[in-house]
Amino acid sequence: MPPLIKTLALAAGLFAVTSAGAFTLEEFKFDNPQQEHEFRELIGKLRCLVCQNESLAASQADLAQDLRNEVYKMMQEGKSQQQVLDFLVERYGDFVLYDPPLKRSTLVLWFGPFVLIGIGALFMARALLRKKKAPDPGLSDDDRERLQQLLAGQGGKADHSS
Amino acid sequence: MSKSLRFLLPLILFIGLAALLVYGLGTDPSKVPSPLIGKPVPQFSLPDLTDSARTVSTEDLRGKVSLVNVWASWCSSCRAEHASLMALSSNPDFQIVGLNWKDDAKDATAVLQMSGNPYAMIAYDPDNKVGIDWGVYGAPETFVVDQHGIIRYKQIGPIDKTVWDETLAPLIAKLKAEG
Numbered sequence: 317m318p319p320l321i322k323t324l325a326l327a328a329g330l331f332a333v334t335s336a337g338a339f340t341l342e343e344f345k346f347d348n349p350q351q352e353h354e355f356r357e358l359i360g361k362l363r364c365l366v367c368q369n370e371s372l373a374a375s376q377a378d379l380a381q382d383l384r385n386e387v388y389k390m391m392q393e394g395k396s397q398q399q400v401l402d403f404l405v406e407r408y409g410d411f412v413l414y415d416p417p418l419k420r421s422t423l424v425l426w427f428g429p430f431v432l433i434g435i436g437a438l439f440m441a442r443a444l445l446r447k448k449k450a451p452d453p454g455l456s457d458d459d460r461e462r463l464q465q466l467l468a469g470q471g472g473k474a475d476h477s478s
Numbered sequence: 479m480s481k482s483l484r485f486l487l488p489l490i491l492f493i494g495l496a497a498l499l500v501y502g503l504g505t506d507p508s509k510v511p512s513p514l515i516g517k518p519v520p521q522f523s524l525p526d527l528t529d530s531a532r533t534v535s536t537e538d539l540r541g542k543v544s545l546v547n548v549w550a551s552w553c554s555s556c557r558a559e560h561a562s563l564m565a566l567s568s569n570p571d572f573q574i575v576g577l578n579w580k581d582d583a584k585d586a587t588a589v590l591q592m593s594g595n596p597y598a599m600i601a602y603d604p605d606n607k608v609g610i611d612w613g614v615y616g617a618p619e620t621f622v623v624d625q626h627g628i629i630r631y632k633q634i635g636p637i638d639k640t641v642w643d644e645t646l647a648p649l650i651a652k653l654k655a656e657g
Contacts, residue, residue: 365510365615378580379615382606407613409513 344388351391358397359384362404363414371414512613512632519546519627520611527578527586527600534575534601539623543572543653545646546621547597547637548609550578551585553617559636560593566642567596571654576600579609579617622646624653 346352356373362383364375372380372387383404390400404412416422455463514520523535539546547563549556567574576597578586581604603609612621613632622631631649633641 368508379606382580382610386610406513407611408615409511409613411510 344384354397355388355391358387358391358400361401361414362387363412365408365412368411509634510613510615512629514613514621514629515632517629519623519629520608522601522608522611524601524603524608527576527583527602528590528595532599534599536627538599539575540627541625543625543650544623545572545574546577546612546623547574548577548579548612548614548617548619548621550581550617551589552581555636556618557589557593559618559638560589560596562637562639562642563596564594566637571650573598577608577612577614578602578604579614580604580606622649622653624656 344352344355346355359372362372364370364372364377364380364383366377366379367375370380372383386404387400390403395403401413410417410419416425418426519536519539521536523533526532526534538544545566547559549559563574574596576599578600581602583602583604586600586602601608606614616634618636620633620637621629622633624630630653631645633646635641637646
């Protein structure tokens with residue numbers, strides 16, 4: 317394939333990819349930037365139920381577009397953020413919220429890691445303190461003399477050169 | 479802490495974690511549980527797919543146990559499930575009501591003509607107006623609705639023999655006994 321065609325094909329491919337990513341959000345019209353900001357914030361707080369690791373803002377799934385439309389429609393009707401969130405939680409459950417809510421059932425999820433770190437730190441602290449409490453007894457006087465002799469090279473067979 | 483306990487504690491903790499892992503491996507985290515269990519069916523009214531003069535609504539789900547089956551012609555698992563539904567359609571204990579979801583009427587009708595129609599009636603929801611109210615996030619999904627219009631169970635994924643034997647048949651028997 318001639319190089320010009322290759323370059324054009326590559327450019328067309330790049331354009332196609334970037335425009336596909338942008339088009340779904342462009343179709344929503346807002347009266348003012350404040351509204352648009354609220355909308356984007358709200359869809360960032362909601363989870364796409366198909367691509368479950370993505371928020372509604374990021375997901376390209378068909379259902380995500382349906383839900384964005386629903387959020388947009390409700391905002392145009394004047395519903396508050398909390399009303400939109402409640403509407404979706406009522407139908408899909410807590411999982412539709414991108415951040416798990418702080419409830420009795422999610423306490424382990426939120427605080428579990430800190431508790432585990434705390435327990436680990438406790439064990440570590442005890443291990444370190446135990447080491448401190450048993451200090452080195454040091455050498456007795458006899459041993460000290462023998463050490464001197466050995467270091468001076470007398471009575472010792474530790475010399476390799478002989 | 480006694481010496482033997484000190485040695486055993488990390489092992490005990492590890493066994494605990496391993497047990498948690500084994501349990502977790504048996505669950506499917508992508509299945510989203512429905513908050514509608516135990517609640518009445520959401521109000522809806524949609525045209526029937528096969529007869530546009532007719533309407534399918536909340537009232538049709540009262541008086542008899544219903545399996546509300548969400549399906550579409552583009553959904554391959556729904557085709558796989560179709561044979562099970564055809565086999566179940568002759569069961570007098572319940573009716574199978576279809577919710578044709580985000581689909582094209584022509585394509586949906588073609589599937590029924592080709593593979594048979596297990597549904598007593600089919601609500602046509604091409605724009606996902608009603609699906610959102612039911613918390614539908616994929617196909618196939620099947621809701622078990624009792625005689626009083628209360629949602630009792632949501633099956634996520636196709637109905638096969640195991641699902642029928644282990645979950646749906648006992649539930650429907652129970653609902654029939656409740657009367």
